[in-house]
Amino acid sequence: MVRNHLDRLAAHHVPAEGQILLHSADHGAAGRMVAEYANTVGASTIVVGAPTHGGLPALMDGSASRELWRHARSNILVVNPYAPNGVPAEDLWRELAND
Numbered sequence: 001m002v003r004n005h006l007d008r009l010a011a012h013h014v015p016a017e018g019q020i021l022l023h024s025a026d027h028g029a030a031g032r033m034v035a036e037y038a039n040t041v042g043a044s045t046i047v048v049g050a051p052t053h054g055g056l057p058a059l060m061d062g063s064a065s066r067e068l069w070r071h072a073r074s075n076i077l078v079v080n081p082y083a084p085n086g087v088p089a090e091d092l093w094r095e096l097a098n099d
Contacts, residue, residue, distance in 0.1 A: 017041065031067030038074055045075040 002018040009016040019037060021030055038046045046068070068076060
């Protein structure tokens with residue numbers, strides 16, 4: 001799945017990198033680990049999907065999100081998987097690449 005998304009971004013000339021977090025001690029640690037990795041590589045934007053099991057309220061209330069927001073030095077984009085036919089993902093990637 002990660003490779004598929006990276007290939008789609010590359011097709012639009014958007015530089016991107018994907019990492020899979022296999023394990024963390026708790027949700028807060030996961031948020032910190034993502035932020036620390038992004039800070040290390042100098043990421044301009046962290047793109048995360050909203051959890052599908054609890055929707056945006058679960059994301060806003062989660063310790064992972066709080067820690068991500070607390071420790072990240074870059075922008076954070078939350079993608080809603082249930083968004084009605086809004087802006088296609090490819091257009092979002094293009095906008096990010098032009099920032």
